[in-house]
Amino acid sequence: MSQEELLVLIYKKDERAFTHLYDMYSKSLFSVINVLIRNREEAEDVLQEVFVKIWKNIDSYNESKGRFYTWILNIARNTSIDKLRSKDFNNSQKNLPSDNFVHLLDDSNKLVNRIDTIGIQEFVKKLKPKCIEIIDLLFFKGYTQQEASEELAMPLGTIKTQNRNCINDLRNYLKI
Amino acid sequence: MEAQEYIDSGILELYVYGLLTETENIEIAEMAKKSPEVDQEIISIEKAIVALSSSFSPFHSVANFEKIKARLELKHGKVVEMKPASKWSQYVGWAAAVLLLLGLGYQTLELTKTKDAIATVGNEKTKIEREFAYLDQQNKETEKNLTIVRDIKNTGVTLGGQAVSPTSFAKVYWNKDTKTTYIDAAGLPKPPKGMVYQVWALKLSPVLTPTSIGLLSDFEGNSNKIFAVDRTNEAEAFGITLEPAGGSLTPTMTQLYTLGKV
Structure with missing residues (x-):
């Protein structure tokens, strides 16, 4: 189901809409939350909070200001960061975990889609280390280009194009 | 740009x-x-x-989904905003001024009314458009399903209920040219939580060889219960088993719900 079809169901308050919404995006958002919040139980709480916020505020989503996925992604990031801040008082500017999303592969974590996605995880292992760092900061942690360029000691102008090249590699792999 | x-x-x-x-x-x-x-x-x-x-999502419990649904249903009714009661005294001072401005106020009121009317029409339009898009989508789904059922090139295979669920049945529509395969699962019970139906293409000879051709995921959400699965190259029979979420590498034969020969 595409985002557009999902929105049709949501606006119609069709009872299947919430199930679809959850099926389509809960995994993606949960991995983002887990990158930011390193505690599984708290991450589950945040996931709950995020979906409650999405559903209650769905009327405030405005198609002319961006993708629906982007809107819910921001809710997930912001809710996680708020949670982190509320717990940690001596926080230096961003104060996000230093390890990247690949740590989610640690064998202590039981990944949901082990069967379907072994491929993509293998692919990530082959992905250039720079790509993992860039996607981690920009997508998972929501760094601005400026912040990412400082963190990675890369020129500001190349962050955007490098990120595009990384996503293109991923798309070629996924044939999207 | x-x-x-x-x-x-x-x-x-x-x-x-x-x-x-x-x-x-x-x-x-x-x-x-x-x-x-x-x-x-x-x-x-x-x-x-x-x-x-x-693909990097750690496992999260099904219970979490239920908890969220429960939390939302609790507050499902529309929240009515309470407006603070107006204080009389606040308005007395303004009354004189309001009188002076009455003429102007009347104009504004008319303007607002007109604007409201336009906004209402706009809202109605959006509603109707959404309604239309919804019906259109439903209609396309139904049409697509009908095409599958009608397609003369499709071999229809009826799968009968097995020991674990004798009343179950399902139908497979398999196009041997294009290999596309659809499952009509309207005759299967709702799978228990954390379980999913998995469809297998079976070769019977020389040895029974099952090949998974897909999961009937989001069983509840699919109102028509017609599912597209992977292409089937070769099959002498089709079977559907109940497996833990995510599917299994080999079928759990004790949980064989339906089976049918081509």
Whole structure:
């Protein structure tokens, strides 16, 4: 189901809409939350909070200001960061975990889609280390280009194009 | 900027990530409306990043989904906003001024009424458009399903209920030319929580060889219960088993719900 079809169901308050919404995006958002919040139980709480916020505020989503996925992604990031801040008082500017999303592969974590996605995880292992760092900061942690360029000691102008090249590699792999 | 420049610049990726300013967002959303290329590019980027991030999702319990639903249903009714009671005294002072401004006020009122009327018509229009889009979508789904059932090239295979669930049945529509395969699962009971139906193409000789051709995921959400599964190259029979979420590498034969020969 595409985002557009999902929105049709949501606006119609069709009872299947919430199930679809959850099926389509809960995994993606949960991995983002887990990158930011390193505690599984708290991450589950945040996931709950995020979906409650999405559903209650769905009327405030405005198609002319961006993708629906982007809107819910921001809710997930912001809710996680708020949670982190509320717990940690001596926080230096961003104060996000230093390890990247690949740590989610640690064998202590039981990944949901082990069967379907072994491929993509293998692919990530082959992905250039720079790509993992860039996607981690920009997508998972929501760094601005400026912040990412400082963190990675890369020129500001190349962050955007490098990120595009990384996503293109991923798309070629996924044939999207 | 031209469409291709937008695409090459890498800004669309940042748009999907949600890292741009509101002005930039509005600009790109407009661009996407005008240019199908830009729109398609955005959708592809989104698919890629959703796939990447989803594949890294740690296990989270089904209970969590239920908890969220419960939390939402609790507050399902519309929240009525309470307006603070107006204080008389507050208005007395203003009354004289209001009298003076009455003429002007009347004008404003008329204007507001007109604006409201326009807004209402606008809202109605959006509602009707959404309603139409919904019906259109439902209609397309039904049409698609009907085409599958009617397609003369499709071999229909009826799967009968087995020991574990004798009343179950299902139907497979298999196009031997294009290999496309659909399952009509209206005759299967709702799978228990954490379980999913898995469809197998079976070769019977020389040895029984099952090949998974897919899961009937989101069973509840699919109102028509017609599922597209993987292409089937070879099959002498089809079977459907109940497996733990995510599916299994080999069928759990004690949980064989339906089976039928081609």
